[in-house]
Amino acid sequence: MEYNFKEIEKKWQAEWQRQQTYKVDVDSSREKFYVLDMFPYPSGAGLHVGHPLGYIASDIYSRYKRLCGFNVLHPMGYDAFGLPAEQYAIQTGQHPAVTTENNINRYRSQMDKIGFSYDWSREVRTCEPEYYKWTQWAFLEMFGHYYNNKLNRADKIENLIAHFEKQGTEGLDVACTEQMTFSAEEWNAMSEKEQQTVLHNYRLAFRADTMVNWCPKLGTVLVNDEVKDGLSVRGGFPVVQKQMKQWLLRVTAYAQRLLDGLDSLEWSDSLKEIQRNWIGRSTGAQMFFDVAGSDRKLEIFTTRPDTIFGVTFMVIAPEHEWVMDLTTEENKQAVEEYLEMTKKRSERERIAETKRVSGVFTGSYCVNPFTEEQIPIYVSDYVLAGYGTGAIMAVPAHDSRDYAFAKHFNIPIIPVVEGGDISVESYDAKAGKMINSGLLTGLDVKEAIPLMFDEVEKRGLGKKQVNYRLRDAIFSRQRYWGEPFPIYYKNDVAYPVSEDKLPIILPEIKNFGPTEQGEPPLARVEDWGTEEGYPFELSTMPGFAGSSAYYLRYMDPHNDTALVGKKENEYWRNVDLYVGGIEHATGHLIYSRFWNKFLYDLGCVCESEPFKKLVNQGMIQGRSNFVYRVVGTNKYVSLGLKDQYETQEIHVDVNIVKNDVLDLDAFRKWSPDYADAEFILEDGKYICGWAIEKMSKSMYNVVNPDYIVDNYGADTLRMYEMFLGPLEQSKPWDTNGIDGVHKFLRRFWYRFYDRQGNWNVSDEQPTAAELKTLHKTIKKVREDIENFSFNTSVSAFMICLNELGDCNKRAILEPLAVLLAPFVPHITEELWHQLGNESSICDAAYPECNPAYLVESSFEYPVSVNGKMRFK
RNA sequence: GCCCAGAUGGCGGAAUUGGUAGACGCGUUGGUCUCAAACACCAAUGGGGAUGACCCGUGCCGGUUCGACCCCGGCUCUGGGUACCA
Numbered sequence: 001m002e003y004n005f006k007e008i009e010k011k012w013q014a015e016w017q018r019q020q021t022y023k024v025d026v027d028s029s030r031e032k033f034y035v036l037d038m039f040p041y042p043s044g045a046g047l048h049v050g051h052p053l054g055y056i057a058s059d060i061y062s063r064y065k066r067l068c069g070f071n072v073l074h075p076m077g078y079d080a081f082g083l084p085a086e087q088y089a090i091q092t093g094q095h096p097a098v099t100t101e102n103n104i105n106r107y108r109s110q111m112d113k114i115g116f117s118y119d120w121s122r123e124v125r126t127c128e129p130e131y132y133k134w135t136q137w138a139f140l141e142m143f144g145h146y147y148n149n150k151l152n153r154a155d156k157i158e159n160l161i162a163h164f165e166k167q168g169t170e171g172l173d174v175a176c177t178e179q180m181t182f183s184a185e186e187w188n189a190m191s192e193k194e195q196q197t198v199l200h201n202y203r204l205a206f207r208a209d210t211m212v213n214w215c216p217k218l219g220t221v222l223v224n225d226e227v228k229d230g231l232s233v234r235g236g237f238p239v240v241q242k243q244m245k246q247w248l249l250r251v252t253a254y255a256q257r258l259l260d261g262l263d264s265l266e267w268s269d270s271l272k273e274i275q276r277n278w279i280g281r282s283t284g285a286q287m288f289f290d291v292a293g294s295d296r297k298l299e300i301f302t303t304r305p306d307t308i309f310g311v312t313f314m315v316i317a318p319e320h321e322w323v324m325d326l327t328t329e330e331n332k333q334a335v336e337e338y339l340e341m342t343k344k345r346s347e348r349e350r351i352a353e354t355k356r357v358s359g360v361f362t363g364s365y366c367v368n369p370f371t372e373e374q375i376p377i378y379v380s381d382y383v384l385a386g387y388g389t390g391a392i393m394a395v396p397a398h399d400s401r402d403y404a405f406a407k408h409f410n411i412p413i414i415p416v417v418e419g420g421d422i423s424v425e426s427y428d429a430k431a432g433k434m435i436n437s438g439l440l441t442g443l444d445v446k447e448a449i450p451l452m453f454d455e456v457e458k459r460g461l462g463k464k465q466v467n468y469r470l471r472d473a474i475f476s477r478q479r480y481w482g483e484p485f486p487i488y489y490k491n492d493v494a495y496p497v498s499e500d501k502l503p504i505i506l507p508e509i510k511n512f513g514p515t516e517q518g519e520p521p522l523a524r525v526e527d528w529g530t531e532e533g534y535p536f537e538l539s540t541m542p543g544f545a546g547s548s549a550y551y552l553r554y555m556d557p558h559n560d561t562a563l564v565g566k567k568e569n570e571y572w573r574n575v576d577l578y579v580g581g582i583e584h585a586t587g588h589l590i591y592s593r594f595w596n597k598f599l600y601d602l603g604c605v606c607e608s609e610p611f612k613k614l615v616n617q618g619m620i621q622g623r624s625n626f627v628y629r630v631v632g633t634n635k636y637v638s639l640g641l642k643d644q645y646e647t648q649e650i651h652v653d654v655n656i657v658k659n660d661v662l663d664l665d666a667f668r669k670w671s672p673d674y675a676d677a678e679f680i681l682e683d684g685k686y687i688c689g690w691a692i693e694k695m696s697k698s699m700y701n702v703v704n705p706d707y708i709v710d711n712y713g714a715d716t717l718r719m720y721e722m723f724l725g726p727l728e729q730s731k732p733w734d735t736n737g738i739d740g741v742h743k744f745l746r747r748f749w750y751r752f753y754d755r756q757g758n759w760n761v762s763d764e765q766p767t768a769a770e771l772k773t774l775h776k777t778i779k780k781v782r783e784d785i786e787n788f789s790f791n792t793s794v795s796a797f798m799i800c801l802n803e804l805g806d807c808n809k810r811a812i813l814e815p816l817a818v819l820l821a822p823f824v825p826h827i828t829e830e831l832w833h834q835l836g837n838e839s840s841i842c843d844a845a846y847p848e849c850n851p852a853y854l855v856e857s858s859f860e861y862p863v864s865v866n867g868k869m870r871f872k
Numbered sequence: 873g874c875c876c877a878g879a880u881g882g883c884g885g886a887a888u889u890g891g892u893a894g895a896c897g898c899g900u901u902g903g904u905c906u907c908a909a910a911c912a913c914c915a916a917u918g919g920g921g922a923u924g925a926c927c928c929g930u931g932c933c934g935g936u937u938c939g940a941c942c943c944c945g946g947c948u949c950u951g952g953g954u955a956c957c958a
């Protein structure tokens with residue numbers, strides 16, 4: 001029998017489906033293991049060879065864990081709401097539901113060909129009402145809760161209302177948008193509408209006026225991740241800053257817990273670092289500066305209270321609410337002009353002018369509480385309204401931004417820490433001896449900072465404070481293709497739809513663009529509202545809404561009374577291994593953790609972190625090929641000779657190039673432009689140039705997995721993707737190397753069959769050398785899988801086969817097949833059955849776990865050489 | 873600017889974490905088979921050297937050590953994250 005991968009793979013994929021080999025259920029007699037891939041957004045382009053990399057790695061790990069005896073949950077689904085389908089709909093009128101369905105089918109057929117062990121009975125799609133019912137439900141719960149800092153968890157909003165009724169804001173320690181103070185009497189005297197407005201200051205899902213990235217062309221709000229260099233990531237349209245009423249999630253309430261939780265996770269240090277920076281905790285002092293000639297006290301935040309003797313001016317953000325109050329009559333015009341200018345400046349311009357210093361003097365002064373000196377107050381957009389208090393004390397000698405500002409406006413620069421040369425630049429380091437600083441003079445910076453915290457509190461000037469860079473997540477999008485909000489409006493007040501009315505189903509529409517009035521597409525739906533006629537919210541939820549709790553839904557995907565059943569959640573708990581791209585570090589991976597912690601507070605889930613271990617697979621880059629056209633002709637010169645001509649580099653389809661040698665006929669046929677091409681060859685061949693670039697259509701370097709599966713088989717594809725290099729590293733795809741892996745599988749096959757195709761497995765006893773090779777390989781492969789070092793385990797298999805020579809003994813080949821099964825499930829399943837086994841190789845025991853395969857006496861343990869354990 | 877990761881043959885990458893650098897695969901060269909080609913198989917393959925015991929080699933400079941791709945100090949370059957966060 002020949003190694004006919006096409007037949008073998010087709011046969012077993014059908015068989016696995018028929019027997020439901022990969023279906024799993026709660027089984028309290030076995031230990032669980034949950035392996036999850038980041039589910040894909042099904043784009044119209046289909047999968048290229050880079051996409052399945054992480055899926056293959058997690059599939060190998062799942063199959064391995066199953067062989068080791070675990071009950072493995074390994075599901076897959078689709079993140080199906082999103083902008084591309086909507087953009088396509090606006091352009092073509094094709095309903096996003098239709099294109100999404102088509103794309104999903106395409107993805108599914110591509111994935112099926114690779115032989116994954118997913119339990120498809122658990123598939124979820126975020127755009128289906130049965131699924132987004134629970135996205136809406138979670139939102140309602142957030143709407144119905146606030147964050148209680150004393151309990152350090154979310155609490156029912158009813159409890160907050162009760163507190164207001166009894167004692168107003170007295171004794172409250174809760175997360176809020178802004179500090180409010182009112183008494184019980186004041187609260188009780190408020191109208192329903194006023195009370196509801198106040199509550200938005202505390203709810204975990206709330207409405208507020210915020211500066212947002214508004215993209216006029218897309219007609220929607222974008223989060224920072226969706227904007228790059230002032231342009232939208234999708235489409236590349238200009239984005240401007242705009243004040244709008246938006247729904248937000250109070251992620252900041254969980255900042256400290258999100259930070260603390262990182263310590264317990266098995267994530268890479270770099271990923272944890274990205275999240276820490278994103279959360280951006282900093283400890284400093286809140287301080288009040290008296291405004292000269294007024295009873296106002298300007299509140300600022302600083303991490304360097306030790307430099308107070310070097311303060312020579314104050315700066316407030318253009319959006320600071322006191323700007324006009326602090327501006328004197330003679331400076332009024334200049335300040336107003338400045339405010340007008342900053343308002344007009346878009347995000348894009350700000351970035352372009354990032355080094356340009358601008359600002360204006362208000363005419364007012366603060367009093368330095370330590371020196372009693374008067375210091376001028378400026379307005380400048382280098383101070384952000386959204387961080388700290390929107391006002392700073394400026395120390396030009398020790399802050400580079402303050403330094404640039406002081407130089408520009410000729411403000412004095414007083415050094416208070418020894419070490420730098422302030423005639424050249426500021427000295428920002430937190431190290432050195434204090435000078436010119438009254439009571440601090442002579443101390444080290446490290447001593448001065450804590451001393452000042454005490455001093456500030458003692459003198460009643462302010463207190464120690466922790467700030468976070470993390471912002472609340474903007475949660476509404478002015479789009480159609482997303483989850484509708486379970487919110488209706490009555491008398492302009494937002495009310496939750498009752499839970500038993502969920503899901504609020506996204507209505508069908510024909511025109512997907514914004515209305516002429518700039519309203520979201522849902523404004524086109526005539527009866528979009530409650531039965532009583534109250535209008536629903538017109539926005540829909542953003543992409544991260546549906547992806548924040550999908551890992552929980554997989555545990556119990558068809559439950560229609562809860563997001564996840566208690567029994568299911570307590571068995572599967574959380575994700576043991578999560579595999580996906582690093583690009584979600586500050587988006588999905590923050591929001592999911594937040595969402596999970598909220599559900600944890602509600603008692604709906606039993607683990608406070610969703611993803612225990614996380615592995616980021618690297619990106620697979622494209623390897624492009626070039627031909628060199630002699631300028632002004634239709635002649636193409638081979639790489640080695642191109643320096644003799646003036647040439648132009650042109651991308652050529654990698655599929656008509658093999659080992660950098662161009663297929664001349666295929667090139668002539670590739671495009672009419674090249675039909676009459678002439679070539680200047682070297683050694684009778686046309687050698688192409690190459691470069692590593694992003695895999696994309698425009699570079700003609702896209703390789704489709706279907707093509708590889710058709711020509712080499714799924715097993716070869718799986719093994720080769722792993723062989724390319726370390727999983728977490730970015731690396732180029734190069735189809736040329738694939739023969740080596742394919743050859744390995746053929747050689748493995750022909751241990752079982754001879755060249756004439758006759759079954760040729762012997763029952764002879766293996767030699768000691770053969771057993772040593774086998775067990776060395778078992779040990780190595782197992783260690784490599786546990787360390788996600790799949791490339792070296794593939795090498796180990798190849799070495800093993802080389803060492804075994806032409807050994808065809810069952811006692812060696814059978815355990816080797818089990819060892820290989822996670823990597824190449826089809827070929828091993830076939831051989832496993834040829835060996836006479838009835839059940840699937842998926843249910844075999846991993847060699848090391850199976851005593852039958854361990855011949856103790858013949859197994860040579862590693863010996864100590866120079867104090868190291870090694871095999872002889 | 874700041875933070876993180878990395879740099880090893882013609883190419884992708886190994887090196888049991890301080891102990892024979894270049895495993896494994898690709899490519900290349902030579903050979904066997906064939907009328908021929910493809911497939912397959914065998915051999916060689918870091919550089920230099922009269923192709924022999926020898927010398928030089930892990931981005932660059934220095935250090936620690938009996939011994940350094942690995943540890944320490946200083947640079948250079950590449951990739952990624954972040955950007956007025958006070």
